[in-house]
Amino acid sequence: MYVKVKRLIDLILSLVGLIVLSPIFLILIIAIKLDSKGPVLFKQKRVGINKTHFYILKFRTMKIDTPKDTPTHLLKDPDQYITKVGKFLRKTSLDELPQIWNIFVGQMSIIGPRPALWNQYDLIAERDKYGANDVPPGLTGWAQINGRDELPIEVKAKLDGEYINRMSFGFDLKCFIGTIVSVVKRDGVVEGGTGTLAKKELASDQERSI
Template sequence: MVRQSHGFLSQIYAVTDFICIQLVFLFSWWLKFDSGLIPFDNPLSFHRYVLWSVIYGVVAILISYFFNFYTPKRKKRFSYELFTIVQVHFISVLVLLSFLFVFKELDVSRSYLLLFLVNNILFISFYRYVLKASLKHYRQKGYNKQFLLIIGAGSLGRRFYKNLKRYPELGYEVLGFLDDYQTEHGNEHDSNYKPILGKVDELAVFLEKMLVDEVIIALPLHAHEKYAKIINVCEKAGVKTLIIPDFYDYLPSRPYFDNFAGIPLINVRDIPLDEFRNRFFKRAFDIGFASAAILITSPLLLLVAIAIKLSSPGPIIFKQERVGLNRRTFMMYKFRSMKVQTDEDSDTKWTTEDDPRKTKLGSFLRKTSLDELPQFFNVLFGHMSVVGPRPERPYFVEQFKEEIPKYMVKHHIRPGITGWAQSNGLRGDTSIEDRIKHDIFYIENWSFLFDIKIIYRTIINGFINKNAY
């Protein structure tokens, strides 16, 4: 079993990052100036570049410490690490450019600096991903474990234990439970759980004789008066304490702790896209992706438009009111796939498999999702995003918000052309409840990599939809 101090590991990470930056410098130098692949003007001497590479490495390490990048990340996803790597190296390049300006080092190749930046992000992200995957594999084999003691053998404690068992790659092992009212796990098979070792008041004894890294408090709300004593005992023993709130069922998957008027608060619905920087990056990506999609598919858009005009009378584009961000309505664009109909019919009726309103071409457009292509213009106009919950008509929103719990949460962000639900096959005539669960998971767990994953899955799974009528 390998157990090393966090401080020593953080130093290893820092040294490894520094070495990686210098290796990237050598590779970037070769690529730019020695490989012959990229034309260049007369560069500064190699030794001057070495000096600035060392300075860059020191700056990047200091900024990484500032961002707490070298703290333990056993519980965090790789997307967190990737986003931090991008932040650290963009800021480091800006600092380096400031130094170059102050010291009047004007002959450094700008294209080399861009190459150096991109290579640093790619190389360090790759080695961090390999390292994280290796550590997960290592922990699944039973190495480098951390040991937990759960206070409370009720439904909350047992639920946490069951969930933890589903993630062996985290490398946590539960030693047992402490509980004042139970000596065994009720009607459930004791073999499914670690044993109840004793009572809560015996916590100090167990911390003394057992190697415990963290104590999980999973007590009901009416036992809150015991928290202070438990925390004091743990801190005296140098053991971390984590509390699972008894109102767990009302919280999102990733609750956010805020501070208001000097009092800590739990934000019941933390939404990453509430942060300006996240909204900015997502919007910039939407504009770039939608513009590229329209440009690439423009011949197809023209062909479909001509086919619709020749196949049936009526407009080429069908506009329909949908509910979007913050419950505001907008007109969503689609290629017309039905005969011209009244607004009441189009806004209040579901499309069925053998719907007589559909044209022959329209059936094909719906099955292949080609009718959705004009929605890239909705993305450019700011009504929609490339990825997000699918928008619904106001008539059905009024119904669903009464019938389906948390349905209206989907309107906290912009609706999308595709989403987590759709990439998992929940399209067309499928369960609205399941779609909402997927939408809420996406809203609470958004990341740029998550968007890329959804787009990738949408493309790989194909645009043919057997549930689209």
């Protein structure tokens, strides 16, 4: 029953978010365009509900001359490729805002397991043990407020499974509030991929630019 209510909440809040945050979207779009050449957004292939694939949207944070098809953690001195605005976007997690559209169209939920990259086979397999691939992925989730980039694959999947078992309006609210606190404190953020999970999840903006 809550799954249907959850989708309705996602639909309403994402629509409100797109409208209310439109001025911020405009400011960020202008800032990105003025800061460096290239598209404002990029899309990246991720794993959705029931292991179907979709393209997640983010604001571009890296320069267009970044080596193609190379994850951020494999770049030599990745900071040289991140734009000035990009550093701010990553620090504040504002680069994730375009995913409100993914939520609006039903590809994601506000709260849920963070969508894995399509080739993160170890994480996908580990999540299968807990049924964490059988729900819509989230903009944020229980694992994100309990370690984020620093979490090993096994721990992250276990936390995702714990979320599945405890999924409810109250628990989603707890995750939402916890996310705000984590973003403010920057808990668990490992720039450049030095964290265990970041080495697999942080990818450069060149995957699929639009």
